Amino acid sequence: MFDISPAEWTAILLSLRVAVIATLVATPFGIALAWLLARCDFWGKSVLDALVHLPLVLPPVVTGYLLLLSFGRKGLIGSFLADHLGIVFAFRWTGAALACGVMAFPLLVRPMRLSIEAIDRRLEQAAETLGAAPWKVFFTVTLPLALPGVLAGMVLGFAKAIGEFGATITFVSNIPGETQTISSAIYSLIQTPDGDAAAGRLVIVSIVLAIGALIAAEWFARRATQRLHGN
Amino acid sequence: MLRVDVEKQLGEFSLSASFSSEGRVIGLFGASGAGKSSLVNMIAGLLRPDRGTIAIDGETVDDTAAGIHVPTYRRRIGYVFQDARLFPHLSVAQNLDYGRRMNGLAPDPAQHKRIIDLLDIGALRDRRPGKLSGGERQRVALGRALLSKPRLLLLDEPLGALDEGRKLEILPYLVRLRDEANVPMVYVSHDVAELRQLATQIVMLKQGRVTSFGGVKVLT
Numbered sequence: 001m002f003d004i005s006p007a008e009w010t011a012i013l014l015s016l017r018v019a020v021i022a023t024l025v026a027t028p029f030g031i032a033l034a035w036l037l038a039r040c041d042f043w044g045k046s047v048l049d050a051l052v053h054l055p056l057v058l059p060p061v062v063t064g065y066l067l068l069l070s071f072g073r074k075g076l077i078g079s080f081l082a083d084h085l086g087i088v089f090a091f092r093w094t095g096a097a098l099a100c101g102v103m104a105f106p107l108l109v110r111p112m113r114l115s116i117e118a119i120d121r122r123l124e125q126a127a128e129t130l131g132a133a134p135w136k137v138f139f140t141v142t143l144p145l146a147l148p149g150v151l152a153g154m155v156l157g158f159a160k161a162i163g164e165f166g167a168t169i170t171f172v173s174n175i176p177g178e179t180q181t182i183s184s185a186i187y188s189l190i191q192t193p194d195g196d197a198a199a200g201r202l203v204i205v206s207i208v209l210a211i212g213a214l215i216a217a218e219w220f221a222r223r224a225t226q227r228l229h230g231n
Numbered sequence: 232m233l234r235v236d237v238e239k240q241l242g243e244f245s246l247s248a249s250f251s252s253e254g255r256v257i258g259l260f261g262a263s264g265a266g267k268s269s270l271v272n273m274i275a276g277l278l279r280p281d282r283g284t285i286a287i288d289g290e291t292v293d294d295t296a297a298g299i300h301v302p303t304y305r306r307r308i309g310y311v312f313q314d315a316r317l318f319p320h321l322s323v324a325q326n327l328d329y330g331r332r333m334n335g336l337a338p339d340p341a342q343h344k345r346i347i348d349l350l351d352i353g354a355l356r357d358r359r360p361g362k363l364s365g366g367e368r369q370r371v372a373l374g375r376a377l378l379s380k381p382r383l384l385l386l387d388e389p390l391g392a393l394d395e396g397r398k399l400e401i402l403p404y405l406v407r408l409r410d411e412a413n414v415p416m417v418y419v420s421h422d423v424a425e426l427r428q429l430a431t432q433i434v435m436l437k438q439g440r441v442t443s444f445g446g447v448k449v450l451t
Contacts, residue, residue, distance in 0.1 A: 122316055128303040129275055129310035130330035130379050140329075144320045227320055 004201055010177055011185035012205060018093055018181060019161035022101035023154050026108055030153060031143070034112035056106040060166025067099055067171045095172035096179045100161035103168075108157030111217070115149020115224055116142065148224030152217045159213030163206060182206055232415050233257065233383065237273055237283035237293070246270065246439040249283075256409050258430025259419040260450065265436040267419045271387050274417065275310050276303035288382045304333075309376030309384040309414070313391040315368040317360035323371050324356040330379020343378065349411060350374045350404055366397040370404060377412060384416045390425065398425075405429055423450050 004012070037049060055063050071078040071089045081087040089095035119142060127137045143150070165183035172179040174188060186202045189195035236249040246266040259267050272278040274285060276292065279300055285293040287308070292301040309330070317326050327347075331338065347353045350370045360368060369389055376384060389405075390398045402425070409416065409429060420426050426433065427447055435443040435450075443449045 120316075122312070122314070123318060125277055125303075126310070126312065126316040127318070127329070127333070128277075129308060129385075130375065131304050131307070131334040132329075133302075133304050133333075136333055140333075141318060 002201060004205075005198065007176065008185065008198060008202060011180050011182050011202065014093060014096075014177070014179075015162050015181040015183075018096045018100055019158050021094075022097045022104060022161040023108070023158045025097070026101040026105055026157060027150070027154055030105065030108045030112055030157070031150060034109050034116055034153075035138075035142075037109075038113050038116040052109055053106045055103050055167075060103065060164070061170050063102060064099060064167035064170025067095075067102065067167065071095065071098060071171070089172070091172050091175060091179060093172075093178055096168050096181060097161075099167040099171045100164040103164045104157040104160040107160045108153045111149045111153040111156060111221070112146065115146040115152075118149075118224075119145045145227060148220045148227055152220040152224070155213050155217040155220065159210055159217075162209055162213075232288060233274070233417065234284070234286040235270070235274065237270075237280035237285060239269060239273065239278065239281050241269060244439060248434075248436065248439070248441050250434050250441055250444050252432050252434070254415070254430075254432030256416045256418055256430045256432070258426040258433045258447070258450075259417060259436065260421065260423070260426055260433055261436035262421055264438075266439040267421075267436055268387055270436070271310075271385050271417060271419055274383075275308055275385055276301060276306050307334075307380075307382050309379055309381030311369070311372050311376050311384070311386045311389045313388045315360075315365075315372040317363075317368060317371060317375070319360050321360075322356070323352070323358050323360065323363070326360065326371060326375050327352075327356075327378055330375060334379055336380060339380075342380075346374050346377050346412070349407055364397075365393050366400050369393065369401055373404070373408070377408075377414065381414060384412075384414045385419075386416060387419045388421070389418075390420075390422075402428060426450060 033052060037045065069075055073079060073082065073090045078089055081089070087094070089098050123145070124137050124141055127141045132140060163183055165187065168179070168181060169184050169187070174180050174184040180188070182202050182205060186199050189199035189202070232253050234251040237246070239246045244266065246269055248266070248270055259270065261267050269278060273280050273293070274287070280293055280295060282295050283293070284291060287306065291299055292306055293299060318329065321329070350373055352367070352370050352374055355363065355367055355371060360371070363371065373389070390401055393401065406428060418426065418429055427450060430447055433443070433445060433447055433449050434441055
């Protein structure tokens with residue numbers, strides 16, 4: 001029963017690659033945005049906050065379609081990137097990574113923001129009195145103290161990215177070996193006769209990955225509390 | 232050494248203080264709410280005066296008329312807070328070394344050893360701040376501030392969070408610091424006994440105004 005076929009392996013490995021790249025690329029943006037939302041007051045902050053959360057509430061097919069319009073070959077951003085930097089998203093695994101990154105972004109940002117908000121700002125003041133310029137304060141005090149939250153956000157983002165379906169299939173379709181992730185492979189398999197066993201295997205793989213991610217995120221959250229108390 | 236002439240409006244409270252001192256330990260005395268902490272935060276650069284000037288060691292660090300405001304991290308001050316504020320993610324040794332690293336100073340083993348011995352914190356080096364007692368934490372905070380080689384040390388009620396026994400445990404270290412460390416200090420307290428022991432000059436604050444200034448005898 002648990003002989004994973006080469007085709008299934010392809011989908012699993014592609015999913016992992018897509019989710020890892022999506023998470024790694026989204027993380028710096030996520031940290032910057034989490035810091036901005038936690039620490040700064042500016043005009044349009046609630047709009048930005050809503051925008052970040054949009055992929056969470058929008059139908060994924062809408063997000064995927066919007067990505068197709070903007071990052072597709074004929075899209076404004078897509079054509080610019082293709083012509084000037086040679087980066088193509090449409091019907092490529094990179095497009096799947098983009099879709100997954102966008103969909104995972106709200107989940108990735110939230111724990112990061114909460115952990116930055118939980119930091120005692122008086123510690124940052126203390127760092128400044130010891131001669132640390134603001135950017136040094138960020139890298140030596142703020143970020144290390146927020147690290148467990150940052151990792152929890154990355155794990156949750158990864159879990160979301162690896163299971164993303166709607167936006168991905170809308171944006172980059174379902175091409176085996178290129179854009180067919182675990183989710184879209186399961187979708188194809190349950191529509192083919194005799195696909196049940198293969199689908200079942202991939203379902204188990206998804207469940208294991210998701211539960212593993214949740215446990216990891218929980219562990220990082222506990223570490224965060226310990227870290228803030230200096231034990 | 233320290234010249235202060237500032238005004239600051241904080242909600243309903245207005246602070247207006249002017250003094251100049253060459254003293255080794257300036258005692259800033261007053262009841263809670265007299266504006267002591269706000270004044271010290273202005274000297275540290277954490278709070279910006281509405282109007283006025285502050286000069287440390289001859290360098291103007293605040294001059295509202297000339298638009299000068301040197302940020303905290305370039306003032307070369309040390310600040311010991313009531314609540315120590317050690318970095319919880321770093322060991323005691325790393326906390327102690329933080330100011331030196333941030334200021335890009337070369338290691339100075341002789342000074343390092345002198346301060347560690349003076350404060351008796353050598354045995355705590357590998358511990359985490361969460362595992363220290365209140366008194367130990369405050370001694371490490373003192374060491375951390377001194378090791379950044381400040382030209383002025385600000386102490387805001389450094390014994391305020393400790394019980395009587397602990398206070399008596401730390402006071403001798405502060406006296407030694409005054410006599411041996413060679414760093415001028417501003418010592419904030421509402422405790423007459425503490426200031427009698429430590430201060431060489433007193434600035435008395437009442438409701439945001441300086442009411443007396445002079446030797447420790449003004450603490451009657």
